[in-house]
Amino acid sequence: MAGLLKISRRSLTLIRRYSTPLIYSDEVRTAKNDNKPIVALESTIITHGMPYPKNLETALEVENIIRNQGAVPATIAILKGQLTIGLTRTQLEYLAQAKDVIKASRRDLAMVVAGKQDGATTVAGTIISAELADIPVFVTGGIGGVHRDGEKTLDVSADLTELGRSKTLVVCSGVKSILDIGRTLEYLETQGVTVCALGESKQFPAFYTRRSGFDAPYNVVDAEHAASVLNAARSLHLSSGIVVAVPVPEERAMDEKKIETAISNALKNANEKGVRGKEITPFLLAAVSKATGGASLDTNIALIKNNAKVGADISIHYQKLRINAPIQSRGLHTSCRRMSDVLVIGGANVDRTYRITEENIQLDGSTHACTTEQCGGGVGRNIAEALWRLSGGRAKLLTAVGDDADGRFLHNIAPGLILDGCFTKEYSTATYAAIFDKKGECAIGLGDMEVHRHISPELVNKHIEILKNAPLIVIDGNIPQNTMEHVLELCQKYQKKVFFEPTDRRKSIKPFLNNQNITYASPNLLELKEIASYLNPHIENDIVCNEHDIIRLSKVVLKYVKVLIITMGAKGVMVVKYKDSVSKEVHLKFYPTQGLKTIQNVSGAGDCFASGFIFGILNDKPEETSVSIGFRCAEASLLCKTTVPAKFPFN
Structure with a gap:
């Protein structure tokens, strides 16, 4: 010895x-070996966000967009109790049609893994997994937030607290329109999360629409700017995350009045049916999709594809900065x-x-x-x-x-x-x-x-x-x-x-x-x-x-x-x-x-x-x-x- x-x-x-909680796909493992940029993707959008076969088609298209940009996609899920970083096509096909897949946030991860069940990681669950896998950039559609009437129900998404204690940069199209966007931004500020709108304006997007009526504290003009913010946050060893809010492409944005009417009716319907907790978001998204004749689903697909392109670009620029930047001796107070x-x-x-x-x-x-x-x-x-x-x-x-x-x-x-x-x-x-x-003596x-x-x-x-x-x-x-x-x-x-x-x-x-x-x-x-x-x-x-x-x-x-x-x-x-x-x-x-x-x-x-x-x-x-x-x-x-x-x- x-x-x-x-x-x-x-x-x-x-x-x-000692056993690692993660397994990697061959593609992601190779990317890590070769120091290639990797983009994390959630899996609830597959299991709870879209119907089959749209969910599978979208998942495959999003992954290919990331590959075409020069990065490697890593869709994250729990399969038979194993936290898996990067899914094969066969695994994506299985997940897209699987029944009784648990929506896995922080509180659920241990139970799903211990029970050897299938779990689709939420934004919070994916952030945790990305941190474990050392993947700094994560792309999703929209993050969770403070629900409407949240000041009474205390219904606040775990996504927000997870962003406050992670180092991950999350690319999204803002907060889902079904939520209280103003209170969500206040909550993110309390958690120390750096929130940036992408582009020349600080206007914070509202998922289906490009404007929410609220400003983000900051804006980043492009992916390279966003990568520099991530690099600075890492060099300062900040333990809170970054949100880069990307407006939905103009041609795919919905009419603000039309979508607000659909959301209000969906909320009323959910209240009448007693839908609560983690079931509320998929219920509302499905109701809004039905009310808009499927237009909201088309917008959802368009924005996630756009976010994938932006996220891949950020990951590529950040990887260049990480390779060329000095290593910091963290906690040793030295450069x-x-x-x-x-x-x-x-x-x-x-x-x-x-x-x-x-x-x-x-x-x-x-x-x-x-x-x-x-x-x-x-x-x-x-x-x-x-x-x-x-x-x-x-x-x-x-x-x-x-x-x-x-x-x-x-x-x-x-x-x-x-x-x-x-x-x-x-x-x-x-x-x-x-x-x-x-007695603890080594016999042989x-x-x-x-x-x-x-x-x-x-x-x-x-x-x-x-x-x-x-x-x-x-x-x-x-x-x-x-x-x-x-x-x-x-x-x-x-x-x-x-x-x-x-x-x-x-x-x-x-x-x-x-x-x-x-x-x-x-x-x-x-x-x-x-x-x-x-x-x-x-x-x-x-x-x-x-x-x-x-x-x-x-x-x-x-x-x-x-x-x-x-x-x-x-x-x-x-x-x-x-x-x-x-x-x-x-x-x-x-x-x-x-x-x-x-x-x-x-x-x-x-x-x-x-x-x-x-x-x-x-x-x-x-x-x-x-x-x-x-x-x-x-x-x-x-x-x-x-x-x-x-x-x-x-x-």
Whole structure:
């Protein structure tokens, strides 16, 4: 076990199962891998907004409009309890004709997923899903709002509160005309939502019509302007959303008096029939469509198509800004310079733990009751995922993963992290299994790591451009010897900095077998001793117990490593390097850690420390700051049930 806490698995606490709540269509997964602009789409417009087959026709046309603009559509729904980002045509056809599909807002998501039911995400539900999937732009027809007589009924759409606590930009044609538009705008202001009309005017549209009689606080003249607002909001780390209200095309707009009459009659009819809650909106839309002879449905279809075009353009412009903008170290109160994708080359596996609940273990073939948990593992994978989360996706992992369920599990933890070509049908995904007795002692550990043979020089060459552009190459001790030598030769050729994580004592000498030079290495004391003994077999290699011993061993290793980050378990880390290139005087500084009373899981702490330290140095932070960031990342891992937390405290 590598990194900050090189602790025996006997001290591990039970790891709870980690499973991503999302699955992605192949199209969306590829788009995420390639950093293409993606536009989120809701699914209630399919199940509750339009009749069949108009709903299916419109859904397909809207997706194609987005594709034609150069972005990728991601219609979101819950299918058999699985939150799905991007639907296939078959899934769209199923949803368009499905019965008893639940209209899923925030309050419904957990129940629908747990019940393995079908759910169509509302605006609120889609915003939540888009946030989980890191899709910043969402297109819909109209958002919910304060219902008429809402001051008496307190009927306020969850869309508004969700907009107030999300970072998503929502493209719509304003608030549905059946609602109280004035009070809705007031509510959005209270929630801190940035509301903009698209165009030269601030006139806020009213869904079926281009004018509502109310002004938006702001206007954006075009998609590029809207994208710049989104980029500014993200750079300021605002936790509230943006509404871009797009007027329906002039030729498709309805007569204001005619639509208001239809809405008033529909509201009266709904009141007489006692229609309430989430059923009111589809009831009113159907009633208005009937009263207008289908004209309102035609307008609805026209505006959603127009919004799709605008949303795709915003997404494309924003993606350009995001790629070219500096990465912000969120919560660290510092401006971080732009970095290309860090390339991590190392092992990836699924960690499984089995905790026997009986008092005694009988090694005679008996079946024992136990609890089972799993999470993502592998030193290289852990470092890559932590960097991916710290830097907003600016990390890539070159590894070997089986084309199987475990491989898909690892992929879905951090979509877009694992590079193409890393999945193989020749081997199963690497796994580590630990069996604990009732007292928490590890009785036996089992590892199947054969797939790592697939991390070959040929696979590295396939991604040579990523290596050339990377600001740093991270390698762990799990990769084959010939691949490690090939990578180090390439790094020397292209003058790339290298960070080496040994992973264990036996693998710690691998970069030094051919006297290769590296920039950073993070051994523990035993690994430091192993490396020094290999490089100088005559050195005294007794137990390392004091600063003098560390300096003595480090002098040997510093001939090949510029900076040693020596991990010392719960005590802290020691950074050792030459004071300057002339005197060869060793400079050593110890950074102690603060103890934690509660520890959930130690298996990823060292890897998260390494990622935090790397993130600091890549953004030109002083050594002290980089170590501090590393400690905070390690602490977050220690307090988390999984190897890498889904979110760091300063993200």
